[in-house]
Amino acid sequence: MPAMPERTDAPTAEPAATGAPVAAGRNLLFLREEELRLAQDLLFFGYRDFTAGADQILAELGMGRAHHRVLHFVGRRPGITVGALLGILGITKQSLARVLTPLVEEEYVHQATGRSDRRQRLLSLTPKGQALERRLFERQREWVMRAYREAGPTAVEGFRRVMHGLMGPEARAQLEWLERPKG
């Protein structure tokens, strides 16, 4: 692979976005823009590399990221209903079924009939599912811990605040529910 992109020089003279004359205010705007382009880059690269480790394990088992998400959220809220899981994942039940059905058949996930409402299927991880989820978790844990250590505790707090800010109202409510202590 090409070790690094070679500096092939740009043909274009980089026509300034809206052709505005150089001014002090424009400079601030420019910096602001670069700041945000950097955020885009960071999110792209960071998220990609964050998931890469788990993806590798999953691929060996013939699974994908969708399986991981199910394992993760079912592990986080054992006894979650199918409907609640759909709400968190933000996908259709057909999409979920393609992943959940095999996970149940291969005994990673257990389904129990709801006691108050017997239409519900309460999902939880089997020991086999817990083991896989843990393996995936540990892989990502190493990766995230490395980043946390490099960045320091203050940065970690800032990271959390910004990521939370990137979430919409729906996701915020769901996150709150996820973190809610049981009982």
Next chain:
Amino acid sequence: MPAMPERTDAPTAEPAATGAPVAAGRNLLFLREEELRLAQDLLFFGYRDFTAGADQILAELGMGRAHHRVLHFVGRRPGITVGALLGILGITKQSLARVLTPLVEEEYVHQATGRSDRRQRLLSLTPKGQALERRLFERQREWVMRAYREAGPTAVEGFRRVMHGLMGPEARAQLEWLERPKG
């Protein structure tokens, strides 16, 4: 698969997010784990909602996230070669072609033959491409700025540090190249 503390319902249900109440070794480990599960959640929800706005615009044009990434990185480094773009995106040329060819045909992206090496195709955005990229950028800018404002400048710096830490060495080198001043 480490036989770890069964996380399915910790009997000591006191995961109050607020700091360290009881200082037991096991407790610290528990908090550490919750911390990381939170990071997983934040990255999942945050990244999803970060991309949602642009995805909507793209869908109206019959495009997807892959198109956006090409527009973004070509816009960031006008004159970039196909090979360099492949390296940044981390995909195969067949995958890139499916997205790049239509973008060129519909005149969002311009290809110029390299002068020093005429095998190379130097990519840049046409005015049409610049307009679309800007539209997508503005949508994400609003979203990110909101998060930045909510979180504050210190948090933003921390966010950047952690996201950078989540990147692998390759991505770090590529980010450096992307940010390198032209000329």
Next chain:
DNA sequence: CTGGTTTGGTCAGCGTCATTGACACATTTT
């Protein structure tokens, strides 16, 4: 100049993960 490598393009096929629409079934609610 010739032969090997690099850059890029393309065909053909496959897998994952999402979508929509339609329908079925059990159970709960009205």
Next chain:
DNA sequence: AAAATGTGTCAATGACGCTGACCAAACCAG
């Protein structure tokens, strides 16, 4: 009894990755 809800399933579609194979143009080294 009828309606609404929770879940499952069939069929078709699309976006976005992948591999393997092969080709052409251009560059580069002997």
